[in-house]
Amino acid sequence: MKILHIGNIANNAFQSAKMQRSVGLLADVISFDYYHIMASPEWDIALRAPTNHNEPDWATAQLPRGWERPRWFANGSLDSTIRYLLAPEGSRARVLLWRQLEWERWLICSRSPARQRAKRALKARQLDGLPLGAALARGASERLWPCRAQRWLDRYQATACGERTRLADRDCYHSWWMHPYWRLLLSKYDIIQAYATFTAIPAKLGVPFVAYEHGTLRVLPFTDTAEGRACRESYQAASAVFVTNLDNIDAARQLKLKKPVWLPHAFDKQACFAFARAHRQIWPSLTTFIAPARHHWTGGDDPGWAKANNRVCQAAKLLAAKGRRFRLQFIEWGEDVAATRKLIADLGLVDFVEWLPPLPKPHLWARYLASAAVIDQFVIGGLGGVGFEALALGRRVISKLDLPSAREFFQGEAPPLLTAESVEEIAERMEQVLLDPLDRNNRGREGREWIERWHSADRQLRLQLQVYEQILKEEKRDEASSEEDQRSGALHQV
Numbered sequence: 001m002k003i004l005h006i007g008n009i010a011n012n013a014f015q016s017a018k019m020q021r022s023v024g025l026l027a028d029v030i031s032f033d034y035y036h037i038m039a040s041p042e043w044d045i046a047l048r049a050p051t052n053h054n055e056p057d058w059a060t061a062q063l064p065r066g067w068e069r070p071r072w073f074a075n076g077s078l079d080s081t082i083r084y085l086l087a088p089e090g091s092r093a094r095v096l097l098w099r100q101l102e103w104e105r106w107l108i109c110s111r112s113p114a115r116q117r118a119k120r121a122l123k124a125r126q127l128d129g130l131p132l133g134a135a136l137a138r139g140a141s142e143r144l145w146p147c148r149a150q151r152w153l154d155r156y157q158a159t160a161c162g163e164r165t166r167l168a169d170r171d172c173y174h175s176w177w178m179h180p181y182w183r184l185l186l187s188k189y190d191i192i193q194a195y196a197t198f199t200a201i202p203a204k205l206g207v208p209f210v211a212y213e214h215g216t217l218r219v220l221p222f223t224d225t226a227e228g229r230a231c232r233e234s235y236q237a238a239s240a241v242f243v244t245n246l247d248n249i250d251a252a253r254q255l256k257l258k259k260p261v262w263l264p265h266a267f268d269k270q271a272c273f274a275f276a277r278a279h280r281q282i283w284p285s286l287t288t289f290i291a292p293a294r295h296h297w298t299g300g301d302d303p304g305w306a307k308a309n310n311r312v313c314q315a316a317k318l319l320a321a322k323g324r325r326f327r328l329q330f331i332e333w334g335e336d337v338a339a340t341r342k343l344i345a346d347l348g349l350v351d352f353v354e355w356l357p358p359l360p361k362p363h364l365w366a367r368y369l370a371s372a373a374v375i376d377q378f379v380i381g382g383l384g385g386v387g388f389e390a391l392a393l394g395r396r397v398i399s400k401l402d403l404p405s406a407r408e409f410f411q412g413e414a415p416p417l418l419t420a421e422s423v424e425e426i427a428e429r430m431e432q433v434l435l436d437p438l439d440r441n442n443r444g445r446e447g448r449e450w451i452e453r454w455h456s457a458d459r460q461l462r463l464q465l466q467v468y469e470q471i472l473k474e475e476k477r478d479e480a481s482s483e484e485d486q487r488s489g490a491l492h493q494v
Contacts, residue, residue: 001468003027004085004189007198008039010385012214012244014073015266016193019457020464021072028085028189032078035109037358041069044268046360053333053358055109061360076101082181086188177201191468193242194234197227203234208475210467211238214265217251218380219304239474240467246409247303247382247402262409263463264455265388272392273448275365282369284395286437288327289430290367291375292386295334301379308378309340315426317347324434328375329354329367368393373433378421381405388455391415391447396439398429410454416446 003020005013008031017027037043037056046063050056074081080100087094107118177198183205186192192202192209196216202209211234221232232255235241240259243252244266252260293307300306309330316328330340332355344353359367368374374390374397376383381402390397398418406414418429439445 001025001191002189003191003193003468004186005029005193005195006201007031007195008034008073008075009036009196010038010214011041011043012212012266013193013195014039014041015268016212016464017072018070018268019266019461022457023461028072029074030081030085030185031073031075032081035075035105040075041073042360044271044361047362049358049360049363050109052109052111057109057111059110059112071098074101076104078177078179080104082179082185086181086185178204183207190472194238197231197234199234199238200230203230203237208239208471210471211235211241212244212263213241213248214244215248215304215384217243217248217255218245219302221251221255239471242464242467245380245382245384246405247380249405249409259467261463261467264410264460265384266460267385267388267392269388269392269451269455269457272365272389272451275362276369276393279366279369282366284372285327285370286372287325287434288329288371289373289375289398289433290329290371292331292364292367293334293375293377295330295336295340298336298339303380306377306379307334309334309336310343311378311423311426312375313340313343313347313349314423315430316349316352318423318427319430319434320349320352322431324431326352326430326434327354328352329356329371331356331358333358365389365393368395371395372437372439373398373418373430375399375426375430378426383415383417387415387417388451392451392455394444394448396433396443397447398426398433413450413454415450415454416443418443 003017003025005017005027008014008029013029013031017029020027031039035055037050037053040056040058042056042058042061042063043049045067046058046061048060048062050058050060069075074084076084080097084094084097084101087097107115177200182201186202186205186207192207193212194202194209195212196214197220199209199211213235216231217235220228221235222228235257236255238258240261241252241257242263243249243260244263246262249260249262291309291312293309295309296302296305296307297310301308312328316326319326328349330353341355344350356367368390374386374395376386376390376397376399378400381400383399383401383406387397387399396418397415398420400421401414401417401419403414403419418432420426420429
């Protein structure tokens with residue numbers, strides 16, 4: 001079975017494909033024109049994070065000796081990633097196109113003087129007016145395939161540069177994604193799995209696909225915008241939808257999706273277990289909390305983005321007023337970092353708070369192990385990567401949770417979180433941790449055991465394979481029915 005994963009926000013496609021390849025499935029990932037630090041395979045293993053998050057220069061990071069990006073992960077400009085995956089395995093074209101992808105990432109992300117000289121060369125060829133991804137695609141096509149992609153590149157330039165088109169806004173949405181070779185590429189695979197709003201690609205082409213939502217359905221498909229309509233219609237067109245956030249159960253039903261499947265969030269559970277075993281020497285601080293959630297709260301409780309970081313600060317103020325001694329660690333990322341800093345100062349909590357830079361997974365997990373508990377988010381009633389990884393590492397997690405939805409999503413047993421939502425409830429849960437510093441109630445062990453039972457790779461793979469096999473059977477049945485109709489039509493004409 002050959003599977004193509006389209007889009008790699010938060011490394012979800014990478015983790016899914018890696019898990020599928022571990023059992024012998026031929027899974028590839030295409031991640032085009034997107035280089036974010038948390039959408040890179042290096043993020044899971046780097047020992048030092050690049051300073052630029054949107055265009056990370058991994059040459060400045062400390063990676064394990066000899067590590068290389070897997071060749072099944074195609075990341076670069078749209079044109080180059082498609083051509084790379086179309087090239088036959090082991091062919092000279094494939095080797096050259098892999099070098100092309102590496103060069104493109106270097107040109108976009110590197111901070112070296114040589115990169116600045118290369119950009120000046122692009123500008124000299126009058127390509128600098130385009131977004132860099134488009135410039136790279138045009139440059140590559142001019143050198144290697146002079147005419148084939150010109151029509152798409154012209155459309156890319158018109159759309160990316162903001163020129164008005166005659167198309168309706170819904171048809172224009174992400175029209176620059178519509179490369180002429182998409183259909184050829186998708187035909188090479190048995191299953192197409194598209195993430196977030198990348199579902200627009202197979203939906204627009206009329207190709208059967210599986211949609212994978214990771215927060216996509218909370219708000220977007222219910223907004224009357226081009227992006228919202230494209231999201232809604234593409235998810236409704238999907239042969240099946242993997243819903244990975246339990247707070248989106250109601251949204252999936254409201255959209256009347258064909259085949260919603262409650263699928264646990266993709267993450268490498270075994271890596272967490274192995275990390276915890278290898279770092280048993282890290283003892284948790286009895287009074288330290290780490291709150292790694294992105295800082296986003298000044299715009300209200302927008303379920304698509306908000307984390308309610310302000311409630312954590314206000315809860316800390318209640319604890320400090322009671323004379324409790326503790327340390328609260330925040331990660332310096334998100335659009336509201338400055339607002340959180342100001343709130344901390346206004347509440348008189350500067351001496352209680354420590355700020356950490358964005359940390360690659362190994363460093364972040366070490367911080368989890370060194371903390372008494374992990375504080376997540378308090379807007380949506382679901383559980384994401386922070387919560388799952390903290391539970392797998394045996395740490396107590398304070399977060400909001402919709403218990404009825406969690407029981408349905410996980411077939412009866414909700415994750416053993418320290419649930420909270422209001423400022424007062426968060427403060428109570430933090431005090432509960434402080435009063436049981438050694439976790440004599442074994443909440444951390446319960447969380448690790450829950451992950452083992454309900455969030456195993458075996459369960460995730462089994463759910464996905466059941467859906468894939470059913471889709472393939474339906475496609476075969478439809479093909480057989482179509483052939484029968486054609487034969488009947490021919491006989492009727494005779």
